[in-house]
Amino acid sequence: MVDSKLDTLQYISTPHMIEGYELIENKLNLVERLLLDVQPDQHSLITDAAQELIKAGGKRIRAAICLLSAGIFEADPEISLALAAGIEMLHTATLVHDDIIDESVIRRGKPTLNAKRDPKLSVLIGDYFFARAANLVAETDNLDIMKQFSATLMTILNGEVDQQFTRWQLDRQGYTKRIYAKTGAMFVLAAKSAAILGDATPQEILALENYGHFTGIAFQVVDDILDFTSEQTRLGKPVGGDLREGIFTLPVLLYADRYPQDPDLKLLLKVQDGNHPAVGRLINSIRRSGIIDDALGEAKELVSRGQLALTELPQSQFTEALYSMGNTVVERVT
Amino acid sequence: MVDSKLDTLQYISTPHMIEGYELIENKLNLVERLLLDVQPDQHSLITDAAQELIKAGGKRIRAAICLLSAGIFEADPEISLALAAGIEMLHTATLVHDDIIDESVIRRGKPTLNAKRDPKLSVLIGDYFFARAANLVAETDNLDIMKQFSATLMTILNGEVDQQFTRWQLDRQGYTKRIYAKTGAMFVLAAKSAAILGDATPQEILALENYGHFTGIAFQVVDDILDFTSEQTRLGKPVGGDLREGIFTLPVLLYADRYPQDPDLKLLLKVQDGNHPAVGRLINSIRRSGIIDDALGEAKELVSRGQLALTELPQSQFTEALYSMGNTVVERVT
Numbered sequence: 001m002v003d004s005k006l007d008t009l010q011y012i013s014t015p016h017m018i019e020g021y022e023l024i025e026n027k028l029n030l031v032e033r034l035l036l037d038v039q040p041d042q043h044s045l046i047t048d049a050a051q052e053l054i055k056a057g058g059k060r061i062r063a064a065i066c067l068l069s070a071g072i073f074e075a076d077p078e079i080s081l082a083l084a085a086g087i088e089m090l091h092t093a094t095l096v097h098d099d100i101i102d103e104s105v106i107r108r109g110k111p112t113l114n115a116k117r118d119p120k121l122s123v124l125i126g127d128y129f130f131a132r133a134a135n136l137v138a139e140t141d142n143l144d145i146m147k148q149f150s151a152t153l154m155t156i157l158n159g160e161v162d163q164q165f166t167r168w169q170l171d172r173q174g175y176t177k178r179i180y181a182k183t184g185a186m187f188v189l190a191a192k193s194a195a196i197l198g199d200a201t202p203q204e205i206l207a208l209e210n211y212g213h214f215t216g217i218a219f220q221v222v223d224d225i226l227d228f229t230s231e232q233t234r235l236g237k238p239v240g241g242d243l244r245e246g247i248f249t250l251p252v253l254l255y256a257d258r259y260p261q262d263p264d265l266k267l268l269l270k271v272q273d274g275n276h277p278a279v280g281r282l283i284n285s286i287r288r289s290g291i292i293d294d295a296l297g298e299a300k301e302l303v304s305r306g307q308l309a310l311t312e313l314p315q316s317q318f319t320e321a322l323y324s325m326g327n328t329v330v331e332r333v334t
Numbered sequence: 335m336v337d338s339k340l341d342t343l344q345y346i347s348t349p350h351m352i353e354g355y356e357l358i359e360n361k362l363n364l365v366e367r368l369l370l371d372v373q374p375d376q377h378s379l380i381t382d383a384a385q386e387l388i389k390a391g392g393k394r395i396r397a398a399i400c401l402l403s404a405g406i407f408e409a410d411p412e413i414s415l416a417l418a419a420g421i422e423m424l425h426t427a428t429l430v431h432d433d434i435i436d437e438s439v440i441r442r443g444k445p446t447l448n449a450k451r452d453p454k455l456s457v458l459i460g461d462y463f464f465a466r467a468a469n470l471v472a473e474t475d476n477l478d479i480m481k482q483f484s485a486t487l488m489t490i491l492n493g494e495v496d497q498q499f500t501r502w503q504l505d506r507q508g509y510t511k512r513i514y515a516k517t518g519a520m521f522v523l524a525a526k527s528a529a530i531l532g533d534a535t536p537q538e539i540l541a542l543e544n545y546g547h548f549t550g551i552a553f554q555v556v557d558d559i560l561d562f563t564s565e566q567t568r569l570g571k572p573v574g575g576d577l578r579e580g581i582f583t584l585p586v587l588l589y590a591d592r593y594p595q596d597p598d599l600k601l602l603l604k605v606q607d608g609n610h611p612a613v614g615r616l617i618n619s620i621r622r623s624g625i626i627d628d629a630l631g632e633a634k635e636l637v638s639r640g641q642l643a644l645t646e647l648p649q650s651q652f653t654e655a656l657y658s659m660g661n662t663v664v665e666r667v668t
Contacts, residue, residue, distance in 0.1 A: 039488065041492060043499075101457060132488060143480075146468075146477075146480050147472045150469040153468070
């Protein structure tokens, strides 16, 4: 019965599903143009890499959150676009470097830059995107936002270093911290910086910070669920990839809580080898256990907390669209 | 006769040699403390890497230029320190990633982070330093400086990508552009941003921009000369390293201008192989040719142009120290 659910899984570009998408559709297209914008003197290899990475798609959920949050407070439209593009560019930069770290060969269903070119070039291209991201965010002419930007990048990288050295560990608290660093922090940046740009009150800024926080970590939990439930063709990358790397995400942690004596789990904790046949068996056990529903329940709870934060904000079509965005985060797996 | 000169080569930490060093000695110590400052929640591996990299030394010439430039305009002392530390941190970040690109195993006479640890970790640690650099620079609360910072980083990375793909090419114009991106741009950032911080006039800011420009590229030319003239123990890295990588610096370009028919040069341009025995022979030919003196002459000319720019500034002990700094750049090889 649980298995049959797998057939209905979908991995959909989230912003297109939200109610009120028309509020930001044109703006997202303009963000796309900014992301592809060629800077004076930009090396053709950087332009090629940018074209390839940007055109490969991505959900642009961070840009959507930024634009919707900016919409609530009628923040300057042009500057909102630069901010949204800066945040997406920051996200792209982290993906480029992530792929070096993970030695990924597939991302978004396509070969990574890393696989197609010298990984050393990917280091420089990722760096350039960081610089361009900072450059776009600087167009806000807002110091608070610039500070938020660099602090967010520090949080993300701290989390990444941490992830490299906490493999094969059943650590729920560590997981929560890691997914905040990995995804929550950038969702917070998207929502909060737009509120700052729109001269929101401290209470409103905090509300959007909370919305970004809970929606972001819910999004990561769902990503971690999809890593178990999707088929490779839909996921766009190998299934169970985190577990193979010794990175324990929510489904593994919940499964270990319920079945601490599972022999495959115990074996893997001992041998710490992602190529061991026990990995495949454990993935199947997790898929069949009903744990996925529990994990999804946690994601829904997180989404609700994010949506609750929205009640502190002026009600508008933009606020409703952010509410709807929360739903789509969990609808990715239902 | 030329060879005997090699014995007198020195590779000295530049700021300590300048007249007026006492103006910034205490401040440089405080910059050092800022560079080592552990941020809230910072992963111990990042702290370890920072300790190691920062304590390995480095000339802090960028910090010195920044502090001296700030001194001319009596810029806020505390904020000047953060700016100087941010620029040094940016420099450190680029070195960490450079070492991955170059697969360097020795830097500043010590094994690189890259050689001692997983290069993939070096990607993240470099990224963290970029973020921390932006974070320190943000303490200036100055948007112009923040924009200058991200634009400089873009210039540097454009230059690095360019360097990866212009190997084994006798291109003087490309060299000039590359050394600006590699070293000039950050010297400009150090001098110009301090002037901005000190509310200097546009003319004064331009003067310091020019000083940074010419002093920076002179510094790089001297570095490129030292790559040929130093002994490995003094240089702290292998001699002729750039040539072995197919990166043609000023001594090679001048030599090729004068001896276009040199058989080793012609052979290398054809085989494009840094491990070919012709590399060692060409290095020796360059060392014996007197070309080094010509290259040094060009460096001195660049330094003079930087010093000339200082005449546009209010005269003070700080301006004099910057003048002296120019001299020490070329004194490294005389």
